[in-house]
Amino acid sequence: MIERTPILNAATHAILICGILVALVPMWLVFVAATLTLPEINTPPISIIPGTHLIENLTEAWVRTGMGSKLLNSLIMAVAVAAGKIIFSSITAFGIVFFRFPGRMLMFWMIFITLMLPLEVRIVPTYAVASNALSPLQAIFDVTGISWLYQQVAGAELDMQWNLLNTHTGLILPLVATATGTFLYRQFFMTIPDELFEASRMDGAGPMRFFVQILMPLSRTNMIALFTIMFLYAWNQYLWPILVTTDREHFGTAVMALRLLIPAVGDSTGGAVPDWNIAMAGCLIVITPPLVVVAALQRFFIRGLIASDK
Amino acid sequence: MARKTAYKAAWLGGLLLVPQMALVLTFFYWPAGAALFWAFTLERPWGGGNDFAGFDNFLSVFNDSAYWEAVIRSFVFAFSATALAMLGALVLALFCDRQLRFFRVVRTGLIWPYAVAAPAAAVAFRFVFAPEAGIFATIVKQHPDWWNPAQNGLHAMLMIIVAYSWKYLAYNFIFFIAGLQAIPRSLIEAAAMDGAGPLLRMRTLQIPLLAPTFFFLLVINLTDSFVDSFGIIDITTGGGPSKATTLMVYKIYFDGFRGLDYSGAAAQSIVLMLLIMVLTFVQFRYIERKVHYT
Structure with a gap:
């Protein structure tokens, strides 16, 4: 706006500088703390200029937590959740939008309602299901008498039995089972013009061909947006991985590894003091991949975030 | 919802829904049902099935003063964190949208905290607030006992509220900025021509037009702050000192997995589910309809 408001402009800058300080100072402190030695860090005031021990601290954090395999697990989990979400939700939305069959709306609502209850609220029973993912099917068979039939015949x-505890599948599947992406894809498919649909049909393309060769390329922006959000969501998971992996050495994720560097504060331990420089170095390792993803794909990330949350 | 044209092959349409339905039934509806089952039954002490318990589990949860303390703490946490994260983000977004010099840098920087995992943010803030090292240590050195979140419940609560709001500040900021950008520029220019200064435009034009975004975020923030606090609490305070930061979600985890009281945890889960459902219902029924000024 063309107007002269020097005082307000100064105030604006002051407010924005405060905001940016609030946002970035904690991250900067993590970085600085990761470059200091333990004695340096334990003598306040803390310096604002980085020290010289970054590599040592990173190595130490890496070794203490066995970060290599944890990062790999996090990567597998995040990519699989993101990819799974895209595949499942695009197929589902395609079925809902482009087909007519009885029960379609009921199924849509059944999927849509899952938006309402996040995993954290139903964590205890979901854990029980993960210990045997076929138990629902088993129960249904038991009640309907199929089990009895099987017993007579076989x-x-x-x-x-299908135990998902301490498996990558167990880390991934429950996080895919929500409606976030389905809704996003449904919204997008609704905007596809009928003419395009008719034209493809006239040219002899069947449903699957239309889906793979026309809809999928058209939805590329959506796909990247959904991928960024789900990658972040899965990478940053904490409670679910803690529950589902007891074999932390092989299936622990990077975010969980932070626990190894910070002694638990319980009422019993009374709060032991961690090796802050190592903990911060670990923290730095854990937050870098999602930050890189967001920085690189910021445009898509914002678009996806705004479109997918209902 | 309905398109004019669609495929008639009903079997294929149904088939396409099978994978997601299988996932949702296994990992959503079955667990939700199991939570109901556990909430209304009690496991026999030496195994061998569950006995129907009616509302006993709920009654014992409701008669437990520790539970109500957790509920009150959750509400305090939810409302303070929501207020802090939303008002902060609103002010920043309004001023960032004035598009003075460097506003792009600010916009990018303010988004980044959202990418940081909650436990990682918790590690960072535990350091910032630690009495032995970090920023607060400087003051604590001169005035011992002035600040100690490991001993003082109020300090611990303040710490988790700040750490949690930090991340949601970024989240809300993204939505407010998007909402502000959706306001037609010509409208604001017209107001400027009529002599309304920037602050007056914010108050009478931009903030009212942001109302839908604001209420949407209000519900999301409240819901999430009841649900999403586990990572922060587990790393910074572990629910202590003396349970001062044991919120509802943390108590469910603690009772269910440490105390192995599945029935009690399930009853608490059901209560939390109902709370979340009420909030979501309010959003869909009331707010979505009332708050459109176009």
Whole structure:
């Protein structure tokens, strides 16, 4: 706006500088603390200029937590959740938007309602399901008498087991089972003009061909947006990975590894003091990948975030 | 919802929904049902099935003063964190949208905290607020006992509120900025021509037009602050000192997995689910309809 408001402009800058300080100073402190030695860090006031021990601290944090395999697990989990979400939700939205069949709306609402209850609220029973993912099916078979039939025919009791604890599948699947992406894709498919649909049909393309060769390329922006958000969401998970992995050495994630560097504060321990420089170095390792993703794909990230949250 | 044209092959349409339905049934509806089952039954002490318990589990939860303390703390946490994160973000977004010099740098920088995992933010803030090292240590050295979140419940609560709001400040900022950008520039220019200064325009034009965004964020923030606090609490305070930061979600985790009281945890989960559902319902029914000024 063309107007002269020097005092207000100064105030604006002051406010924005405060904001940016609030946002970035904690991250900067993490970085600085990761470059100091333990004695340096424990003598306040803390310096604002980085020290010279970054590499040593990073190495130490890496070794103490076995970060290599944890980063790999986090990467597998984040990419698989993001990819799974894209695949499942695009297929589902395609079925809902481009087909007519009885029960379609009911199923849409059944999927949509999952937006309402995040994983954290139903954590205890979801854990029980993860210890045997086939238990719902087993229960249904038991009640309907299929188990009994099986026992008569095969002579053995029907006992289906699929333990997801301490597996990558267990880390991934429950995080995919929500409606976030489905809704995003549904919104997008609704904007596809009928003419395009008709034209493809006239040219002899079947449903699957239309889906793969026309809809998928058209939805590329959506896809990247959804990917960034889900990558972040999965990488930053904490409670679920803690529960589902007891074999932390092989299946722990990077964010969980922070726990190894910071002694738990419980009422019993009374709060032991961590090696702050090492903890901060670990913290730095953990936050870098999502920050890189956001910095690189910021445009898509923002678009996706705003479109996907209902 | 309905398109004019669609495929008639109902079997294929149904088939396409099978994978997601299987996932949702297994990992959403079954657990939700199991929570109900556990909430209304009690496991026999030496195994061998569950006995129907009616509302006993709920009654024992409701008669537990520790539970109500957790509920009150959750509400205090939710409302303070929401207020802090939303008002901060609103002010920053309004001033950032004046598009003075360097506003792009500010906009980018303010988004980054959202990418940081909650436990990582918790590690950072535990350091910032630590009495032995970091920023607060400088003051604590002169005035011992002035600040100690490991001993003082109020300090611990302040710490988790700030650490939690830090991340949601970025989240809200993104939405407010998007909301402000959706306001037609010509409208603001017209107001400027009529002699309304920047502050008057904010108060009478931009803030009212942001109302839908504001109420949307209000519900999301409240819901999330009831649900999403686990990572912060577990790393910074572990629910202490003396349970001063044990919020509802943390108590469910603690009772369910440490105390192995599945029925009690399930009853608490059901209560939390109802609370979240009420909030979401309010959003869909009331706010979505009332707050459109176009």
